[in-house]
Amino acid sequence: MQIVHVEDINPRKAVHVEIPNELSDNAKSALKCIGISKLYSHQAESIMASLSGKNVVVATMTSSGKSLCYNLPVLEALSQNLLSCALYLFPTKALAQDQLKALLTIIEAFGASINAGIYDGDTSQKDRIWLRDNARLLITNPDMLHMSILPSHRQFSRILLNLRYVVVDEAHAYKGAFGCHTALILRRLRRLCSHVYGSDPSFVFSTATSANPQEHCMELANLSTLELIKNDGSPSSRKHFVLWNPTPNTRTVLNKIQSNMDDTSNTSHKNPSPISEVSYLFAEMVQHGLRCITFCKSRKLCELVLSYTREILEETAPHLVNSICAYRAGYVAQDRRRIESDFFGGKLCGIAATNALELGIDVGHIDVTLHLGFPGSIASLWQQAGRSGRREKPSLAVYVAFEGPLDQYFMKFPQKLFNSPIECCHIDAENQQVLEQHLVCAALEHPVSLVYDEKYFGCGLSIAVLTLKSRGYLSSDPSRESSAKLWRYIGHEKMPSRAISIRAIDTVKYKVIDMQKDEVLEEIEESKAFFQVYEGAVYLHQGHNYLVKELNISDKIAFCQKADLKYYTKTRDYTDIHVVGGNIVYIWKQLAYPSKGSKSQLLRTTAQVHVCKVTTTWFGFHRIWRGSSKIFDTVELHLPKYSYESQAVWIQVPQSVKALVEKQFSFRSGLHAASHALLHVVPIFLRCNLSDLAPECPNPHDARYFPERILLYDQHPGGTGVSKQIKPYFTELLTAALELLTSCLCPGDTGCPNCIQNLSCHEYNELIHKDAAIMIMKGVLDAEKSYFQNLPDPSESPTVEVNQNIDN
Numbered sequence: 001m002q003i004v005h006v007e008d009i010n011p012r013k014a015v016h017v018e019i020p021n022e023l024s025d026n027a028k029s030a031l032k033c034i035g036i037s038k039l040y041s042h043q044a045e046s047i048m049a050s051l052s053g054k055n056v057v058v059a060t061m062t063s064s065g066k067s068l069c070y071n072l073p074v075l076e077a078l079s080q081n082l083l084s085c086a087l088y089l090f091p092t093k094a095l096a097q098d099q100l101k102a103l104l105t106i107i108e109a110f111g112a113s114i115n116a117g118i119y120d121g122d123t124s125q126k127d128r129i130w131l132r133d134n135a136r137l138l139i140t141n142p143d144m145l146h147m148s149i150l151p152s153h154r155q156f157s158r159i160l161l162n163l164r165y166v167v168v169d170e171a172h173a174y175k176g177a178f179g180c181h182t183a184l185i186l187r188r189l190r191r192l193c194s195h196v197y198g199s200d201p202s203f204v205f206s207t208a209t210s211a212n213p214q215e216h217c218m219e220l221a222n223l224s225t226l227e228l229i230k231n232d233g234s235p236s237s238r239k240h241f242v243l244w245n246p247t248p249n250t251r252t253v254l255n256k257i258q259s260n261m262d263d264t265s266n267t268s269h270k271n272p273s274p275i276s277e278v279s280y281l282f283a284e285m286v287q288h289g290l291r292c293i294t295f296c297k298s299r300k301l302c303e304l305v306l307s308y309t310r311e312i313l314e315e316t317a318p319h320l321v322n323s324i325c326a327y328r329a330g331y332v333a334q335d336r337r338r339i340e341s342d343f344f345g346g347k348l349c350g351i352a353a354t355n356a357l358e359l360g361i362d363v364g365h366i367d368v369t370l371h372l373g374f375p376g377s378i379a380s381l382w383q384q385a386g387r388s389g390r391r392e393k394p395s396l397a398v399y400v401a402f403e404g405p406l407d408q409y410f411m412k413f414p415q416k417l418f419n420s421p422i423e424c425c426h427i428d429a430e431n432q433q434v435l436e437q438h439l440v441c442a443a444l445e446h447p448v449s450l451v452y453d454e455k456y457f458g459c460g461l462s463i464a465v466l467t468l469k470s471r472g473y474l475s476s477d478p479s480r481e482s483s484a485k486l487w488r489y490i491g492h493e494k495m496p497s498r499a500i501s502i503r504a505i506d507t508v509k510y511k512v513i514d515m516q517k518d519e520v521l522e523e524i525e526e527s528k529a530f531f532q533v534y535e536g537a538v539y540l541h542q543g544h545n546y547l548v549k550e551l552n553i554s555d556k557i558a559f560c561q562k563a564d565l566k567y568y569t570k571t572r573d574y575t576d577i578h579v580v581g582g583n584i585v586y587i588w589k590q591l592a593y594p595s596k597g598s599k600s601q602l603l604r605t606t607a608q609v610h611v612c613k614v615t616t617t618w619f620g621f622h623r624i625w626r627g628s629s630k631i632f633d634t635v636e637l638h639l640p641k642y643s644y645e646s647q648a649v650w651i652q653v654p655q656s657v658k659a660l661v662e663k664q665f666s667f668r669s670g671l672h673a674a675s676h677a678l679l680h681v682v683p684i685f686l687r688c689n690l691s692d693l694a695p696e697c698p699n700p701h702d703a704r705y706f707p708e709r710i711l712l713y714d715q716h717p718g719g720t721g722v723s724k725q726i727k728p729y730f731t732e733l734l735t736a737a738l739e740l741l742t743s744c745l746c747p748g749d750t751g752c753p754n755c756i757q758n759l760s761c762h763e764y765n766e767l768i769h770k771d772a773a774i775m776i777m778k779g780v781l782d783a784e785k786s787y788f789q790n791l792p793d794p795s796e797s798p799t800v801e802v803n804q805n806i807d808n
């Protein structure tokens with residue numbers, strides 16, 4: 001049977017409290033108006049804490065009424081002082097739209113005169129002017145704050161002068177590169193409020209699933225105190241969480257249904273694959289009148305699931321074919337809004353979605369969530385599953401596993417999924433490179449002072465200022481004493497914020513055009529384009545197959561035509577890391593978290609951090625039968641390579657170690673496994689998002705020379721500085737990675753997801769060898785030890801640069 005485990009998640013009773021007497025009559029009648037007669041205990045707790053001026057983070061379950069935790073104190077404060085203002089930050093435009101509806105209802109119920117509106121990239125010029133002059137509750141996102149509000153802060157002076165609250169919703173979305181940039185943007189905001197406008201807003205965060213909400217939000221907004229509200233008083237319904245493992249040898253009831261129904265040989269669903277099984281489940285749910293979201297890891301999977309499910313419904317319940325659709329990034333905003341409201345209104349009863357729908361957009365009651373593959377974190381899985389069973393009705397979640405190591409690991413050890421703590425959210429708000437980028441913007445907004453601004457930008461400030469001075473971005477009055485100097489922006493760009501991509505999203509995009517309708521179907525970021533569109537590619541849009549007929553690279557357009565195809569395509573590619581050189585100097589600074597080693601110990605490493613060039617080469621594609629996933633054709637591709645500059649941290653493996661390893665094992669496989677293991681232990685030492693980093697993975701089908709090094713690189717063009725932060729810990733990382741491998745008792749050479757297998761490996765964990773990795777890491781650590789034995793203590797000097805030839 002495919003069902004390998006059922007976890008029964010017990011319902012939880014609501015803990016209600018009376019509406020606090022301290023609230024105004026307006027607030028009480030507003031609550032009554034929106035149908036709330038009692039508060040959940042966490043709501044009362046957080047509302048009272050916010051009203052007393054405390055910074056608050058509400059970390060409770062999905063759909064636990066968190067919006068009220070910030071809306072109520074904000075509206076109470078804004079209706080009592082008719083000048084007071086609030087700023088709401090949502091991580092996506094869609095969420096802002098969604099929340100505005102609920103907010104306008106409660107504002108009306110409050111009977112207060114509070115103008116509220118959304119100020120984002122979609123807001124018209126006319127509305128922007130009106131909002132600047134009239135809004136007291138401005139809803140925006142970090143991008144807009146960074147690009148528009150802060151650089152033109154004088155236009156928002158009324159709001160900033162009277163800013164009483166800053167609300168940060170879905171705070172768990174701010175992690176990795178995006179989190180790091182947002183942290184700096186919030187520091188810029190708080191600095192301006194204090195230095196220019198004399199305001200000091202309180203913060204209210206809402207966050208769903210993270211192990212360290214308080215620490216994460218304090219870091220995000222640089223707060224010294226923050227009240228954590230985590231005792232959830234909202235009710236939750238019973239949930240059955242099913243782990244479903246498609247097994248090639250077992251015919252399921254669903255397969256039987258399918259085989260009875262099939263009369264053609266070209267069907268793609270005879271063999272159970274996770275994609276076809278999830279599609280059958282999806283079709284079943286819809287046919288039983290259950291409202292369902294199927295979460296898929298990628299845009300392509302989302303389209304495939306929709307297309308398979310529609311085929312099944314065509315046979316079994318044709319009237320339901322149009323009651324499901326796909327929802328993912330890349331669709332134009334208008335289409336997404338239409339899908340959201342059709343789903344909410346009941347016109348649609350199922351959606352195949354990527355994590356674009358993971359954040360709390362209210363799409364009404366959902367009975368079932370299906371999860372095709374592990375979404376990358378336990379937190380994410382819970383967040384997705386939390387979408388069903390709202391409003392006290394029982395619900396079902398089914399996690400359908402892929403063949404991959406991580407999915408299979410959870411199928412074997414379900415308790416690792418249900419009993420493990422949820423991961424931490426990592427941001428590195430002291431990232432020197434990101435700090436430098438935002439300091440340029442901050443200096444344009446208001447001159448920077450080393451004395452007054454260190455509390456916002458940390459102890460890396462003075463070094464960052466000197467770096468920016470030498471690069472011609474900042475200058476100060478030479479007659480002033482150094483501590484009294486004010487650093488002003490003197491760079492050439494009028495709007496330096498425009499050059500900073502806070503989500504590290506490419507600005508260059510490819511248009512996908514339907515040739516028959518002459519209509520743009522989608523815009524794809526340049527870095528992702530060649531994975532999806534090339535001549536001969538099967539491109540999926542809203543469950544329909546399109547064949548890409550032509551790719552015009554100079555105009556960045558892919559022309560395609562609807563086609564009835566029983567296969568999909570997949571590129572053959574590899575990624576090379578070329579270390580360019582140019583040492584990036586690591587500057588020692590106070591760490592915000594305890595370090596396991598002393599400063600001098602940490603500096604004793606020959607690891608290097610350099611600028612690198614990351615290049616992806618596409619050399620062909622496979623045509624693969626849907627359902628059976630069998631490759632039936634391989635085609636050559638001639639596409640330009642895609643490159644970007646980034647940063648890498650790496651250590652050379654001595655030739656002697658290589659020679660020793662090669663006597664027993666494949667050296668390449670050892671390097672590959674060692675780089676995975678190294679990546680896995682990074683969070684023990686550094687706050688960062690693992691998806692910011694990637695290990696160097698050898699291409700299993702390429703016998704070319706592979707550099708003798710263990711390397712991690714920053715996946716964002718330009719780099720977020722995470723490689724630089726890793727360098728001083730390299731020896732410690734190697735030691736921890738070695739411990740990880742030697743303590744993992746999994747059998748076999750290829751390890752498990754707990755040691756050397758990595759979910760996001762570009763080469764699908766091919767060519768990895770645990771014992772070879774252990775030998776390599778031991779060899780490198782021994783070589784490091786003997787190298788430094790005879791050297792003086794490096795703690796005298798701030799950096800240790802060890803000369804090594806860069807031969808790759």
Ligand SMILES: Nc1ncnc2c1ncn2[C@@H]1O[C@H](COP(=O)(O)OP(=O)(O)OP(=O)(O)O)[C@@H](O)[C@H]1O
Pocket residue numbers: 036037038039040043061062063064065066067068208359360361362
């Ligand atoms: N005290 C209450 N009593 C009854 N219903 C409530 C109460 N508070 C909120 N609700 C209802 O619970 C639902 C979910 O509320 P809300 O959207 O604020 O949750 P949330 O925690 O912000 O959700 P998400 O995690 O998706 O962001 C809404 O329909 C809201 O009206």
